[in-house]
Amino acid sequence: MKYLPLVWRNLMRRKVRTIFTVLSILIAFILFGGLMAVRAAFTLGVEVAGADRLMTIHKVSLIQLLPKSYEDRIRSVEGVTDVTHANWFGGYYQEPANFLANMAVDPASWARMYPEFEMPEDQKKAWINDRSSAVVGIDTARKYNWKVGDRVPLISPIYRKPDGTPWDFTIAGIYDSKVKGTDKTQFFFHWQYINETFRNTPVSDQVGWYVIRVADPSTADQLAKRIDTLFANSPNETKTATEKAFVSDFAGQIGDIGAIVVRIAALVMGLILFVAGNAMAQSIRERINELGVLKTLGFGDGRILVLVLLESCTLALIGGAIGLAIAWVIIAQGDPTGGFLPAFYFPVRDLVLGVALVFGLGLATGIIPALQASRLKIVDALRRT
């Protein structure tokens, strides 16, 4: 600690170089944070998918619907503790560009299935009791400035009202979540509200997919097989898998965004290491004379090594800490694409990785000049100009 003033003085000798080196490190860590958030967003929140939840869809594709009658048959399978269902409604608000994930669900069982969507108990009751009501995630509510009690019209190209008017929903509740990465943009309403409009048509009593809670997650795979055998050789065969598997399949369809992002981040870090390391090495080269003086005064090789490393680590720490902090603030503003990447957040794991990288950067840029400096012979050092 007592060397800190000395380290500081050394850094301030060429203020401009120090400032620009710190700035480039800072930029690198802002980028690092942003890229990690992008990567997390493109996994579509797979990290928060419940391990004890299974999803059942139509075997052919997710756009095919399943009969509502499957619900009771799934519920009777041993090991299933709860079942709920949802339909992709595909509605938009005012104009098609206002994309919004909205689903027709059974409110009571849906709320039981997804406790991570948190809302006040009275709002939840109001939602369950009012058939034309809906709940919406806090991010979407903020975006359109919706309050509890507002009436929101949605137009769905998939489910058209016979008279062609929009569907009207009353906002009964707004959900939030303490779980990072939870999608807080979705809009849920009563499946019954839609279904009764289509009574006695081919789309009545059909659901998009089932969500199943299992008693023991370790038996989830066997249970999934048992459910699929239940409906084998029927006109509507099913495909059941864990929610995690579905989410990661879906994310996999977007492509290797994760791998591309990691490669870009690695390239950026490598470049910064290169540029900062060069600046560092240069500042040591300029001071060889002084290091010789320090050695003459009795500083040992080890101490010189530590001194130089302290200098590089201080640079990395200042730049890295501010950079990560700025990244944190930027990411906290949320999804930059306006609704397509709802799970946009800074994963704690990546933050820890970032801090580790800060120290790694400090050590890596300092180690070569530090070793050179510590191995200097006093006579050579003093002779050089």
Add this chain to the structure above:
Amino acid sequence: MNWISQTIAVTGVTLRSIGQRLGSSAVAVVGIAGVVIVFTAVFSIAEGFRAAMRGTGDPQTAIVLRSGSDTEMTSGLSGDSARLITEAPGIEQGPDGPHASPELFVIVGHPMKRTGRDANVPLRGLSPAALKVRPAFRIVEGRMFQTGTNEIVVGRAASQQFNNLSVGSTVRWGESSWQVVGMFDAGGSVAESEIWCDARVLQPAYRRGNSYQSVYARLQSADSLQQFKDALTSDPRLNVTVIREPDYYAQQSEVLQLIITRIGYAIAVLMGLGAIFGAVNTMYSAVAARTREIATLRALGFSSGPVVVSVLVEAVMLSLLGGLIGGGLAWAAFDGYQTATMNWQSFSQVAFAFAVTPALLLQGLIYAVIMGLVGGLLPAIRAARLPVVTALRQL
């Protein structure tokens, strides 16, 4: 005149002395090359996707969807509406009737080669006139499916991206199985990511009765769109929107374009800033190393303008070099790289290749030069402002 010759002389001296500062100059070049690589790579994704989408559009083709639908996926047209649409004026006529094809568009889950997991493949049911609407279509292997049978033809890209879709294989989706009898090429458009079959066979397989999702119509000429559109929108029995094919596919690529360009620009701007800081450092140390030399020039009567210019020229030369290296590497590594992604509007797979276009390379170079100019400016001003006497005394 004097000013110009001074500038040329000083710049010559500066450039010749780069050799003595090879290390730090190389750092600047590498830094800028890295930024240009990332910039080019990210935008080549957007370019490639746009090219695949744009290649799909023929201005003489119109797509009819149910009004309010922005994709075929959510559209729906009854058999009667589809018939009315094909009879509308403005459509090219052939010996077998109007060149208009009512079509079905569904997706099926099928394992992808890359991940081994199911992904959504678009499966399109065609009417007999479909090939008249798509002049670019041609079979490259096997033959066309026969009407009324469970035969399918697969697009070239779909065949490459998905398991077991080569000519001669049989696939099973739900209750029905299908024989792959041919592979087609559609001029590199997104249609090559699709699988095609007979609409009349697909309707019962998906319990669609006699309904369709879209009508593809070949217009008499690119100008007949208005006539066609007016006829359909004024017909009280129909409730449809008509859109020219290129506009439709441009719309379909909007979301992905938006995501890539927003993220791409953010990355490019941040990395550019980082590279500018690196360039500033490099140029500062270049100026610092030449303090005495510059002061000598000034003492000999060279004015500060040429000195500023010479430093800037050096910075721009270095960044140009970096830009060329970066662009070249990006082109070698990414151009033509085949991949697939999800079309966010229809949730189905679209295959495309990264495209490093000349325009993109030029943009990368311009960006590199801007980074060099900005990075060189402060050090150049510093060089010009050095007081001659103190500078000569320094070191």
